Amino acid sequence: MDPKDTPAWIASLEKEDIEFIRKFVLSSGSLKQIAKSYEVSYPTVRTRLNHIIQKIELNDELEKEPLISYVKQLAIEDRIQLDDAKRIIEKYKAEKNDY
Secondary structure (H helix, E strand, C coil): CCHHHCCHHHHCCCHHHHHHHHHHHHCCCCHHHHHHHHCCCHHHHHHHHHHHHHHHHHHHHHHCCHHHHHHHHHHHCCCCCHHHHHHHHHHHHHHHHCC
16 A cells, blocks of 8 residues: 555554554454453453544544645645645644644
């Protein structure tokens, strides 16, 4: 997969979150098995999964923001460079998360 085709929700996750998702998939979604591999309790794993879910949901909400849609449209129309659009969106998301 070309990095530019990576969904925004994946790009918004930390490396550890992506590794957790990889383990989740490889264990067929068994949180008990993941808890054993991390040597932690089931509730700890469940909390981590809930945290990742919240990150994904937050990213989905941000993607619906009018400014983000507008900047994406400018990039699609080649009115701004794709890299510039990505930087603007990342900056906007970072500032939005600070509040």
